[in-house]
Amino acid sequence: MTTPTPPDAPDDTPAHRYDASLADQIEVKWQDRWQREGTYNTPNPSGLLADGDGAMAGRPKLFVMDMFPYPSGSGLHVGHPLGYIGTDVFARFKRMMGYNVLHTMGYDAFGLPAEEHARQTGEHPRVNTEANIANMSRQLARLGLGHDSRRSIATTDVAYYRWTQWIFLQIFNSWYDADRQVARPIDELVEEFDRGSRQPIGGSWAEMDEQQRRAELEHHRLAYLGEAPVNWCPALGTVLANEEVTADGRSERGNHPVFRRPMRQWMMRITAYADRLLSDLDLLDWTDSIKTMQRNWIGRSEGAHISFEVQGRSDEEVIEVFTTRPDTLFGTTAMVLAPEHPLVDRLVGAAWPEGTPDLWTAGAATPAEAVAAYRRRVAEMSDLDRQENNTKSGVYLGVECVVPVNGRRVPVFISDYVLMGYGTGAVMSVPGQDQRDWDFATLYGIDIVRTVEPPAGFDGEAYVGDGPAINSDFLDGMEVGPAKAAMIGWLEEHDRGRGAITYKLRDWLFSRQRYWGEPFPIVYDEMGLPLAVPEDQLPVVLPELIDWAPRALDEQSEPEPPLGRATEWVHTHYDLGDGRGDREVVRELNTMPQWAGSCWYYLRYLDPTNDEVLVDPGVEQYWMTDAQGRVGGVDLYVGGVEHAVLHLLYARFWHKVLFDLGHVSGPEPFQRLYNQGYIQAAAFQDAREIYVDAEAVVERDGRFYFEGQEVTRKFGKMGKSLKNSVTPDDMYAAFGADTLRLYEMFMGPLDQDRPWETKSVIGSHRLLQRVWRNLVDEDTGACAIDDAAPPPDLWRATHRTIDAVTSAMEDLRFNSAIARLTELNNDLTRYDGPTPRAVADALTLMLAPLVPHFAEELWERSGHTTSIVYEDFPVADPDLLTEETVEVPVQVNGKVRARIQVATQLDGDALAAAALADPRIAELTGGAEIRKVITVPGKLVNVVVG
């Protein structure tokens, strides 16, 4: 709550006590030296960043990475660096364990957040972004993070986005060969068309003119211009990806209304990779929850496409449905289409057939009127209304279609419970086996035929479980699985359908009508079709614009990309290498979405200075190939769970394209993913439920007061909106960066959310003070350790600590590692005499990953002349891990009743004898029958009496 006053108190404090001001001196000193000496520069096997003396060459590699931040202008709070500290501790630990560790940091600086912020401050995004990056790097450096600063990138650097554009061209110039399940260069598709080994979608290749051929290729490219229903957000002046729109139809950023509207936009054919994105999840060392989220997002379902002929209509008006339950086809009693299904206008009947129930007509004079009225009604309902009010409704089209397998004629409806965006936008309604169909059928008086036998007594709803087929002719008696297979067989044999797989995943909408993003390396000629800017003409530099702000527009208007205002930039000329020489073209005006730069930054970290290739193949192989035969990629990727779907799915997709085209050596970018938790903090609301400044709240008797008024406490993510931020600067002033690092690692397991308690930080500060006092004379500042060999007990305790700390660090259980180190230090505090050097060194080395400045300083004061960063982590001697005797608890019927001191090596029988000989145990078991004695040598005895 209140910022603590520094605990360095009055005048009689020893001159060399480890307090905030000494911590500050030490931290600045070592940060300067690390910077000067390039301590964290990590050598590549070759190229500009290769190691001078080859000292790292023989070491195994480890690539540790954080999800890079948006350089926002508001500065850091103590919640931000949690993951960065975690990776830093792990990277330092692994360096000391003999690894060549790559760890750096970059900035995801394009995109809406940076631009919206710039819009509010009125500064040009580039000025603003660069200032923010400088500020953020300074704040991170102050934490003592051991990053290789030579490798830092920002996605807004021209030298970086040149390669983002290059990757875009790779994708644009590729198509997906569904037979071989790989992306291939588009030139190879042209060759296949030329040879006739593959046929175009749009007719005969030989007979196509140039424009038709280019249009044909658009249908195959992995990056293409597509006319699709998109999310148009007039307030932001741009379209958004599905992933950027919330469930209630608003923009994730800014919470503005979003409208669905068909527009011509850039798309990425991620759906081609749906199956590989799904199945390769099995190769990854990620948490189940993230894998599950990706699986749900991809949304694979197996089933069948089935064709339904419409009564009295031509073959061109056949309705295609997708179903996961082809086995229930005999139970189909209606057909339901999405209101916006393209066939609806053609299918709709001229008049209501004789005997149409009033309920089906919605009171309209003709089917066409009913459809028009229903569509209007649906359009007026927001997505939220639909969710809250999911009573089904629909109208009859006045026509019937025919169920292929039994010739039954069933009515065709439209209803808003069928979505155009999934499957074929049409469902065969089987009320007996689908609850939604049941609801609709009961409402509209549609027949219900059960085709799976429900359990006895089951009634009143659809039965979706397993069971034998009934009312289904040749399927009768079969269980669901075999019945599905049999029905698919029948459909294929009679050419009425086929087995099929559908995905929820849609192609990725890749263009934005924004200024602050990567320009597309695309131009248009007189045919109006996109052409690639040649690779050797990259980068296409974002033009300087004074008026870069997006216009707020209304629902009906067309997007106005700000780049359209850069007239001279837009109208340009290129020699496109197509034999036509230099000619006039116009540029693509859209920019790429924020995700583009973050899709591949890990690759640029590897070889950031290379201007010949994206990344040198040898360097890529060194860092991205796994020695243990796992899939390879970044060894540890740490970040927030909010990127579970978007960023991680897009990056995997790009990586797979690059893999197919031979630019990277493995199919996946991130071997192991770890989600750090969030730091929560108490926030306080007054009577009007308005948040008040948490720092000004005082506690009395478990109640909380702000300016005399009682307020209520809640916990939430630290930040401006809850007015509960604590800044690292305050923590440096009160304790120093090492204390902040130590506290954040001690609060709990890295993957868990944890509440910030400023008053608890003192505990971590005290630990460092006690360690300091055990090794340094507080009055003189001189080293206070002793060269004599440590006594056996203390030496054993040291080795047990080494053992425990090593395994805790390996598992990222830093809180447990710190607890063990505290215990060893408590032993030292109680130890009578100056600390033995061997123990002091081991303790300092073990602390080094956690509190690097503090450890460097102790290391130097105790007489070492080299940096501790590359020293070996201590190794536990197995002989020293056990004591000669051990105290063993003795249980009677599972309850501890005595403890005996025995030789550690004592075997089961001897241990049992020793336990039974204990007077208290003898007393408790005397007279009772001893049924069994369980012994775990060195651990426990349990005497079972009857």
Added chain:
RNA sequence: GCCCGGGUGGUGGAACGGCAGACACGGGGGACUCAAAAUCCUCUGCUCGCAAGAGCGUGCGGGUUCAAAUCCCGCCCCGGGCACCA
């Protein structure tokens, strides 16, 4: 509704079937001090008891086991994700 996590002292958390509560914060007591701060020592799950000790105890109810916070079954609560996905 479905799918993931998670529920342990006053608080953060520890314990990978074997002594529940390590370590820390907070709190009590003591030493040092004229006094305070800092430091050091010590106690601190709950109940009963002067004590030795006993009983209870890891969200709730069952089960497996010599032994369960941990494994199994059924509930409850909290957090997150998805949601008319055919």
